[in-house]
Amino acid sequence: MNKSIVFSLLTALSFSACKTAKHVSNETKEISVIADKASHGVYKETEKREFDLLHTDLDVSFNWTEKQLLGVAKLKLTPVFYDQTVLNLDAKAMDIKAVGLIDSLGEVKPVEFTYDGLVISVKLGKVVTRKDTINVFIDYVANPEKVEQPGSEAIHMAKGLYFINADGDHPEKPQQVWTQGETEASSCWFPTIDIPNEKTTQEIRITVQDKFKTLSNGELAYSMLNADGTRSDVWRQEKPHAPYLFMMSVGDYHVIEHDWRDIKVHYFVEPKDSNYAELVFGRTPEMLDYYSDYLGFEYPWAKYDQVLVRDFVSGAMENTSAVIHGEFIMLDSLEYLDQNFEDIIAHELVHHWFGDLLTCESWANLPLNESFATYGSYLWREHKYGREYADMNYHSNLRSYLWESAYKQEDMIRFTYENPMDMFDSHSYAKGSTILHMLRKYIGDEAFFASLKVYLNENAYQTVEIHDLRQAFEKVTGEDLNWFFNQWFMDKGHPSLFYTYSYDAVNDSLILNIEQLQNLEKTPLYKLPIDIDIYHGSRAERKRVWANEKKNRFAFAVDGRPDNVNFDATKSITCEKIEEKPFEAWAHQYRNAPLYLDRYDAFEKVLVHCKDSASKATNDLMWEFMEDKNKNIRMMASYSYPFIQEKDSAELRLKMLDVLTKDPASSVRATAIMVLTKLPENQENVFAIRKALKDSSYMVKAYAIEALYVTDKEFLLKKVSSFENSDNSSIVNSIAKIYAKEGDQAYQAYFQEKFANFTTKKMYLQKSYAAYLQKQSEDSIRSAVKHLEGLASSPFYTDKDKSAMANVLLEMVVHYYSRMNDLKKDIQDEKDSNTRKNDLPAKEARLKKVEESYKLIRESLKNVHEKLNESSMKNIQDQLNRAGIE
Numbered sequence: 001m002n003k004s005i006v007f008s009l010l011t012a013l014s015f016s017a018c019k020t021a022k023h024v025s026n027e028t029k030e031i032s033v034i035a036d037k038a039s040h041g042v043y044k045e046t047e048k049r050e051f052d053l054l055h056t057d058l059d060v061s062f063n064w065t066e067k068q069l070l071g072v073a074k075l076k077l078t079p080v081f082y083d084q085t086v087l088n089l090d091a092k093a094m095d096i097k098a099v100g101l102i103d104s105l106g107e108v109k110p111v112e113f114t115y116d117g118l119v120i121s122v123k124l125g126k127v128v129t130r131k132d133t134i135n136v137f138i139d140y141v142a143n144p145e146k147v148e149q150p151g152s153e154a155i156h157m158a159k160g161l162y163f164i165n166a167d168g169d170h171p172e173k174p175q176q177v178w179t180q181g182e183t184e185a186s187s188c189w190f191p192t193i194d195i196p197n198e199k200t201t202q203e204i205r206i207t208v209q210d211k212f213k214t215l216s217n218g219e220l221a222y223s224m225l226n227a228d229g230t231r232s233d234v235w236r237q238e239k240p241h242a243p244y245l246f247m248m249s250v251g252d253y254h255v256i257e258h259d260w261r262d263i264k265v266h267y268f269v270e271p272k273d274s275n276y277a278e279l280v281f282g283r284t285p286e287m288l289d290y291y292s293d294y295l296g297f298e299y300p301w302a303k304y305d306q307v308l309v310r311d312f313v314s315g316a317m318e319n320t321s322a323v324i325h326g327e328f329i330m331l332d333s334l335e336y337l338d339q340n341f342e343d344i345i346a347h348e349l350v351h352h353w354f355g356d357l358l359t360c361e362s363w364a365n366l367p368l369n370e371s372f373a374t375y376g377s378y379l380w381r382e383h384k385y386g387r388e389y390a391d392m393n394y395h396s397n398l399r400s401y402l403w404e405s406a407y408k409q410e411d412m413i414r415f416t417y418e419n420p421m422d423m424f425d426s427h428s429y430a431k432g433s434t435i436l437h438m439l440r441k442y443i444g445d446e447a448f449f450a451s452l453k454v455y456l457n458e459n460a461y462q463t464v465e466i467h468d469l470r471q472a473f474e475k476v477t478g479e480d481l482n483w484f485f486n487q488w489f490m491d492k493g494h495p496s497l498f499y500t501y502s503y504d505a506v507n508d509s510l511i512l513n514i515e516q517l518q519n520l521e522k523t524p525l526y527k528l529p530i531d532i533d534i535y536h537g538s539r540a541e542r543k544r545v546w547a548n549e550k551k552n553r554f555a556f557a558v559d560g561r562p563d564n565v566n567f568d569a570t571k572s573i574t575c576e577k578i579e580e581k582p583f584e585a586w587a588h589q590y591r592n593a594p595l596y597l598d599r600y601d602a603f604e605k606v607l608v609h610c611k612d613s614a615s616k617a618t619n620d621l622m623w624e625f626m627e628d629k630n631k632n633i634r635m636m637a638s639y640s641y642p643f644i645q646e647k648d649s650a651e652l653r654l655k656m657l658d659v660l661t662k663d664p665a666s667s668v669r670a671t672a673i674m675v676l677t678k679l680p681e682n683q684e685n686v687f688a689i690r691k692a693l694k695d696s697s698y699m700v701k702a703y704a705i706e707a708l709y710v711t712d713k714e715f716l717l718k719k720v721s722s723f724e725n726s727d728n729s730s731i732v733n734s735i736a737k738i739y740a741k742e743g744d745q746a747y748q749a750y751f752q753e754k755f756a757n758f759t760t761k762k763m764y765l766q767k768s769y770a771a772y773l774q775k776q777s778e779d780s781i782r783s784a785v786k787h788l789e790g791l792a793s794s795p796f797y798t799d800k801d802k803s804a805m806a807n808v809l810l811e812m813v814v815h816y817y818s819r820m821n822d823l824k825k826d827i828q829d830e831k832d833s834n835t836r837k838n839d840l841p842a843k844e845a846r847l848k849k850v851e852e853s854y855k856l857i858r859e860s861l862k863n864v865h866e867k868l869n870e871s872s873m874k875n876i877q878d879q880l881n882r883a884g885i886e
């Protein structure tokens with residue numbers, strides 16, 4: 001699964017019943033982990049399996065009006081080991097019409113069952129042994145709208161099955177049905193054993209109106225037209241996979257087909273997006289080649305399809321051979337210049353080995369799915385675009401984890417989570433990918449990929465826990481790796497490393513001190529192999545040291561004073577570093593060390609140095625940063641320069657004008673606009689930024705719009721309406737900010753249209769719209785509030801849309817509340833004072849009006865509030881509480 005992602009200019013970053021502990025693993029470390037956690041959590045054991053689900057046969061159709069699925073399930077099962085008399089099946093919020101056992105002649109014999117809304121207990125009427133196979137028949141109706149399961153940060157809702165524009169009332173929105181199973185929501189649309197440590201083959205017959213296309217796991221076996229004009233598509237998956245990976249989607253799609261080796265690859269997109277499907281998904285066959293060859297296990301499934309759905313509840317989902325993507329992934333060719341989501345396409349594909357072929361046996365072992373999928377994006381970048389681009393991905397993962405670690409530190413493999421969705425955090429994704437990278441750098445590329453090959457081949461179509469991974473690496477390398485897995489996967493936190501070095505001229509040696517500063521009560525003392533490069537000129541000599549103690553001291557014979565000591569030369573230790581080196585060493589590192597992070601670290605340190613003591617040397621280096629081959633360093637250096645140097649640098653101005661027209665990266669060109677607006681006014685700058693309104697990139701255009709509003713307002717206000725049709729979020733955001741500042745009544749239509757349409761990310765508008773409304777008349781505000789309330793009552797908008805609408809109302813409530821209190825205070829002050837100005841009646845009349853508006857907006861917010869999901873509701877309530885509003 002891939003969580004929704006938030007983007008910024010500087011970083012493109014990237015979300016039941018309790019069981020009691022009965023089973024304790026033989027692994028010694030696991031026992032100590034359990035003992036440690038006993039005091040503050042309940043151990044989540046791997047789900048007990050009584051039956052093995054061998055095959056799932058579903059026959060489904062839809063009642064769109066009632067948002068129901070009408071299904072018949074035939075399940076083939078056998079006991080795992082012990083004799084059984086009762087079969088328990090997960091089935092959430094269903095109407096169970098009939099349950100029976102199918103005999104050898106294919107006849108259904110009804111059996112007794114009980115159902116509590118979550119589990120069907122089927123009384124088998126006999127003792128079933130492990131030599132027996134039973135075929136269970138269930139006639140049911142699934143009611144996803146009646147499911148009561150909390151969502152989470154990564155998945156906003158968990159009702160398993162979703163109808164989009166079910167009654168077809170809204171022509172702008174397509175009619176679709178789609179599913180989302182992870183973690184335990186597949187049992188909202190078919191009865192199953194809804195645990196990750198179950199695997200079944202499947203066949204699904206989906207009956208729909210002939211106008212729709214369907215998609216599911218496996219191959220389309222056949223289609224048939226029915227007498228009533230509907231069509232039934234039969235999808236068959238002959239290799240077993242976990243129930244949470246079952247998938248179905250229905251809609252009007254344009255389908256693009258490719259051949260890859262001997263299977264088909266399809267992209268299902270809405271007809272309006274068909275021109276850009278190749279742009280977005282076109283590298284998929286090359287990725288299939290890469291992963292099949294490098295992982296040592298050919299892509300194992302019958303086909304590979306990707307489908308775009310509306311209002312998806314997560315970022316993307318790795319359903320076996322039928323990946324669902326949220327609509328955000330679709331970019332046009334111009335948007336693609338600013339960003340792309342190739343990492344996500346790679347992530348979902350890698351899951352087809354790590355997650356689908358080998359599945360974590362319990363959610364406690366989720367890093368076996370997500371860390372690999374996240375690291376898979378790194379591997380693809382490295383293979384396709386080189387180490388530099390891959391290391392940018394590593395860097396953002398490391399920062400994402402370190403950011404999360406400031407408020408949350410958990411074991412990677414953890415058995416005491418509250419809700420399985422708690423596992424879908426930056427630990428399981430980002431930190432895990434950096435740990436795999438560190439392991440690779442420790443054992444070497446050849447051993448790393450050989451170990452993955454063993455792991456995949458020995459565990460294919462099975463479930464795995466972390467020890468299976470360790471054993472595969474141990475088999476290949478011949479080394480006991482408990483030390484590595486225990487400190488990184490079974491424990492929490494990370495090392496915080498303080499190092500210093502000095503040159504001992506008497507003995508011609510280098511002294512290196514490394515101290516582990518992390519809190520050892522909560523975090524382990526790490527055993528750390530660290531590579532050190534000692535530089536003399538451009539020549540580096542590599543040493544590996546083991547920093548296993550709290551304080552470590554090393555001495556190396558050298559040939560004269562080193563120019564730099566590059567600590568963690570492979571830039572692969574998941575840690576925080578406290579580094580004290582002279583400026584000259586950082587400058588040397590920037591100019592001589594080979595990796596992106598060598599240069600990025602040097603840039604950050606030099607920046608600090610510049611602020612303390614700028615000199616010609618620091619200035620020269622800043623200019624080198626602005627010429628760096630990497631866009632991130634060019635962008636950060638350009639952005640930072642005006643803060644550390646004299647503002648009227650004519651040289652900088654010329655440089656930025658050059659960057660604005662010539663830099664290949666849109667983020668760097670956009671930064672040049674920001675820098676130019678910080679420099680003293682100059683007509684030449686204004687003309688250059690005017691030209692940037694015609695740049696190919698939306699991001700650059702958006703920056704130009706905002707910059708011209710400051711420096712060339714009259715010109716900009718004449719031009720800006722020509723951008724109103726754009727739904728690009730950067731452009732929308734910039735226009736909205738300007739319209740809010742201007743406050744002209746004519747701009748109301750722009751906001752109303754953007755809130756009403758279905759494509760804009762409304763969160764980019766909410767602040768500006770509230771600020772805009774505060775400048776309007778009482779009557780306009782009241783009508784705007786009613787308009788928003790009306791939109792939020794419509795079933796066509798997503799939770800995120802509704803949350804943005806509620807946030808506008810919230811801002812208005814807070815604004816009116818404070819206006820009301822100010823006026824009341826003002827009136828009271830005037831009453832209390834001896835110098836009455838006689839405008840009390842006017843003020844009281846104004847207060848009355850403000851009170852009326854407040855009441856109306858507060859009422860609208862209440863109505864919209866009820867329609868929000870749990871987390872948005874809580875967010876609004878928290879903000880009301882903070883403002884002291886009832």
Ligand SMILES: [Zn+2]
Nearest residue numbers: 001002370373
């Ligand atoms: Zn994932």
